[in-house]
Amino acid sequence: xxxxxxxxxxxxxxxxxxxxxxxxxxxxxxxxxxxxxxxxxxxxxxxxxxxxxxxxxxxxxxxxxxxxxxxxxxxxxxxxxxxxxxxxxxxxxxxxxxxxxxxxxxxxxxxxxxxxxxxxxxxxxxxxxxxxxxxxxxxxxxxxxxxxxxxxxxxxxxxxxxxxxxxxxxxxxxxxxxxxxxxxxxxxxxxxxxxxxxxxxxxxxxxxxxxxxxxxxxxxxxxxxxxxxxxxxxxxxxxxxxxxxxxxxxxxxxxxxxxxxxxxxxxxxxxxxxxxxxxxxxxxxxxxxxxxxxxxxxxxxxxxxxxxxxxxxxxxxxxxxxxxxxxxxxxxxxxxxx
Numbered sequence: 121x122x123x124x125x126x127x128x129x130x131x132x133x134x135x136x137x138x139x140x141x142x143x144x145x146x147x148x149x150x151x152x153x154x155x156x157x158x159x160x161x162x163x164x165x166x167x168x169x170x171x172x173x174x175x176x177x178x179x180x181x182x183x184x185x186x187x188x189x190x191x192x193x194x195x196x197x198x199x200x201x202x203x204x205x206x207x208x209x210x211x212x213x214x215x216x217x218x219x220x221x222x223x224x225x226x227x228x229x230x231x232x233x234x235x236x237x238x239x240x241x242x243x244x245x246x247x248x249x250x251x252x253x254x255x256x257x258x259x260x261x262x263x264x265x266x267x268x269x270x271x272x273x274x275x276x277x278x279x280x281x282x283x284x285x286x287x288x289x290x291x292x293x294x295x296x297x298x299x300x301x302x303x304x305x306x307x308x309x310x311x312x313x314x315x316x317x318x319x320x321x322x323x324x325x326x327x328x329x330x331x332x333x334x335x336x337x338x339x340x341x342x343x344x345x346x347x348x349x350x351x352x353x354x355x356x357x358x359x360x361x362x363x364x365x366x367x368x369x370x371x372x373x374x375x376x377x378x379x380x381x382x383x384x385x386x387x388x389x390x391x392x393x394x395x396x397x398x399x400x401x402x403x404x405x406x407x408x409x410x411x412x413x414x415x416x417x418x419x420x421x422x423x424x425x426x427x428x429x430x431x432x433x434x435x436x437x438x439x440x441x442x443x444x445x446x447x448x449x450x451x452x453x454x455x456x457x458x
Contacts, residue, residue: 152184153354159189160196160210161260162292164312164398165233165339167380169209171365174379180364181357191292193264201226206347207358211265212337216416219435220427227348227437228413230341230359230406232366237338237398238269239329241300241318242307249277249327255306256286258296265338266293266309268419272334273309273327297321313386316393330397337412339402348437359440360449363406367453370404405450408436 159166169187172178178185188205190196193214200208200215201223208215215226246252252274259267267289271281279285288305290296293314299305300323307326310318319325341362348355369376376399377391386394410432421427444450 152179152182153351153357154184154186155207155354155358156186156188156205157207157209157358158196158199158205159187160191160193160208161265161339162189162191162294162384163314163339164380164384164394165237165402166209167376167383168232168362168365168369170383171368171376171379172361174382175365175368175375177361177364178358181361183354183357183361185358192261194261197223197226200342200344206351207341207343207355209339209341212340212342212413213263213265213268213416213420215340215342216337216413216427216435217263217420217424220417220420220424220430224434225344225346226342226435227345228337228340228342228408228435229348229355229437229440230362231337231339231408231412232341232402232406233339234335234337234403234407234409234412235330235401236265236269236272236311236332236334236336237330237401238266238309238311239315239325240270240273240307240309240327241315241323242326243300243323246307246324246326249273252277252307252326253279253284256288256304258288258290258299258305258308260290260292260296262287262289265336266296266311268336268416269329269332269334270309271419273329273332276332312398313380313384313390313394316390316397317386319393320390330401335409335411335415337408337416340408340412341406345437348439356440356443359406360444363444363450364453366402366404366406369399369402404454405444406441408438408441410436 196210197214197218199205219226257270274281290299293310296308296310297318300308413432417427
């Protein structure tokens with residue numbers, strides 16, 4: 121009897137510890153997988169990881185997810201290649217360059233945006249696109265999304281971007297707006313919501329980017345083939361969480377507004393502009409379009425001929441998009457009410 125009582129007490133003690141661990145440490149108790157990811161811009165098109173985090177989707181898909189902000193394509197690429205993170209939400213240019221240079225472990229598995237929606241804004245002294253000639257244009261990083269857009273926009277005007285403008289590397293989009301306000305640059309290449317904030321402060325669209333519809337893998341989901349090989353289901357869990365986050369962004373305006381206000385500090389007026397220009401062109405089912413990768417390869421080929429031998433399909437793995445499509449995951453997701 122004594123032995124039986126001791127076993128019973130031990131069982132109850134252990135059971136109590138398990139229950140406490142479930143209560144205080146629910147992720148660990150539920151067998152959540154540890155995963156680290158980055159995003160590289162404080163913009164709406166990179167907001168899906170925030171939404172997944174704030175709505176509990178990472179927990180739903182049993183991920184103990186660490187999210188970090190790295191506002192540089194080069195550093196983001198190094199972090200992914202070095203194993204500091206498992207997955208990245210970023211512009212594709214840094215990853216494409218690295219792939220061309222031999223880092224073929226890199227691969228794209230989805231995207232939230234396949235065209236550029238940057239615009240070039242300036243003060244009242246610059247009234248027409250032609251007035252940009254000879255001016256200082258602020259970009260986040262040379263070789264980044266905002267720089268690429270400005271280069272393409274100037275080429276469409278017949279300008280030589282290397283001779284007819286000076287690009288100033290500023291940092292992030294808030295820094296571009298600050299430089300505009302100070303007058304240290306003449307114009308800035310920014311996307312939503314910074315463009316709407318700039319307009320509210322008296323700046324004007326010189327070139328309105330969404331009308332240009334320039335193909336570009338502007339907000340891509342990248343990982344390493346070796347990560348997929350070791351942890352295929354964990355990557356699948358991440359993709360399902362991000363897919364649900366996309367549904368929330370497109371259909372649950374109240375919750376999405378709350379998240380965007382928290383992370384970007386936007387007013388209701390600015391949020392309306394964001395939805396009208398940015399959200400409506402973002403991919404609902406995370407599709408990644410080869411033409412967006414091809415545009416980057418063509419640009420990289422101008423300085424690295426090896427890019428001419430690379431095809432967009434070499435950099436894309438559609439297994440998770442295909443699985444969510446064929447299994448009916450997307451169909452169920454988009455027919456369910458939030």
